[in-house]
Amino acid sequence: MKSVNTIFCADILDFIDDPAVAGDKAHRYFKQGALVVENGRVAKLGYEKDIMAELSSQDTLAQYHVRRYDNQIIMPGMIDTHIHLPQIEMIGAYGEQLLTWLTEYAFPTEEKFSDEEYASGISNIFLDELLKNGTTTALVFCTVHPQSVNAFFTAAQQRHLRMIAGKVMMDTNCPDELSDTPSSSYQDSKLLIEKWHNTDRLHYAVTPRFAPTSSPEQLVQCQKLLEEYPDVYLHTHLAENHNECEWVKSLYPEATDYLGVYENSGLVRKRSVFAHGIHLSERELDCLAHHQGAISHCPTSNLFLGSGLFNLKACEQHKVNVGMGTDVGAGTSFSLLQTASEAYKIQQLRDEKFSAFKGLYLATLGGARALDLEGTIGNFNQGCEADFIVIDNNATPFLNFRLSHTKTLHEKLFTLMMLGDDRCIKETFILGQSVYQRDLPCDSNQVEECC
Incomplete structure (x- = not known):
């Protein structure tokens, strides 16, 4: 350039x-x-x-x-701390909450990314939309297919962008076509880290989808990757939906709470970014603050899927870093301006104030802090x-x-x-x-x- x-x-x-x-x-x-x-x-x-x-x-x-x-x-430039590459063709899908929405819409769409040519075409559309909406850095979910990550990083590298992404790790409670194994997810992720992490302006994120779709054995492999590559990211979902939280309790009865599943596997740390975090206990907020984990607040998605109202004030009180995410395609816009508009409405429903200064901070420096990139981007x-x-x-x-x-x-x-x-x-x-x-x-x- x-x-x-x-x-x-x-x-x-x-x-x-x-x-x-x-x-x-x-x-x-x-x-x-x-x-x-x-x-x-x-x-x-x-x-x-x-x-x-x-x-x-x-x-x-x-x-x-x-x-x-x-x-x-x-x-x-604005910073999107949680967004899904493969879901743009089904953005705005009608009528479901999280768990049904995943099986009805998200998973079938993600199966197409076994085709690298298809993934490349979607990556170009995706990055064009980010730039059109003023987003210059994003933390991105790809799919379980390594070729989806290769396609995305290739397109981002051609544009000289600072982007963070990773291959989804998912070995249980998911379609066979989207399932990997603890061993294959480790090996695939390791090869992608070696190829892309810290190449030009690109970074890798170890990406277990969420606790219900990763076995304990797979979470151990996530921990192994973080230990071998200490400066990579951890990107997953947390406490988005009440039914999801109950499901996690049934799958991991030994864990203190939802975040405890990740904590027990050594995944709560600096550069760990957890999308949503709507239904968190005081203990979980303390844990996030202590380990310097961050939350991506995704207001548009939370309203669209009826997931709940994010407690921003509690995060401020506990000194938890928060960025903002569009969460496309459950989120219905690439625009972080529109996303901040929805964040204002959520805080109104909580009887809390949300200024334009706070919204634009979350979209810029707040995102940089959540991604441990303050001093590099964000102001x-x-x-x-x-x-x-x-x-x-x-x-x-x-x-x-x-x-x-x-x-x-x-x-x-x-x-x-x-x-x-x-x-x-x-x-x-x-x-x-x-x-x-x-x-x-x-x-x-x-x-x-x-x-």
């Missing part, structure tokens, strides 16, 4: 802490700001007038290309990789009209969070280079040439 030193001039927003901890000091906002990108990384951030004056005094301004986005907002601190988006305040006539009646920064951001979607993403940048422009459709295989 070609690198050009560039100054991006716009209104600029990012976060340096959780608003629940730091309040108004959690975010930085530069009205008429400037973001300086050198060699794909953030070099400077501040007000345009100050940065231009500094570079002029150093007689270096001529070395930079200047791009202007007047009256628009530049933010860090515009010096040295961070320059993955970012341009949000168009004039994306639609009605949005422009509504924003014209806002008076404060929070009111403006809240309006964008509640009414925004992919149309608000004017442009997406990876390592300082444009890879998606809303008004310039791109061939997914010719991103650099087109953009």
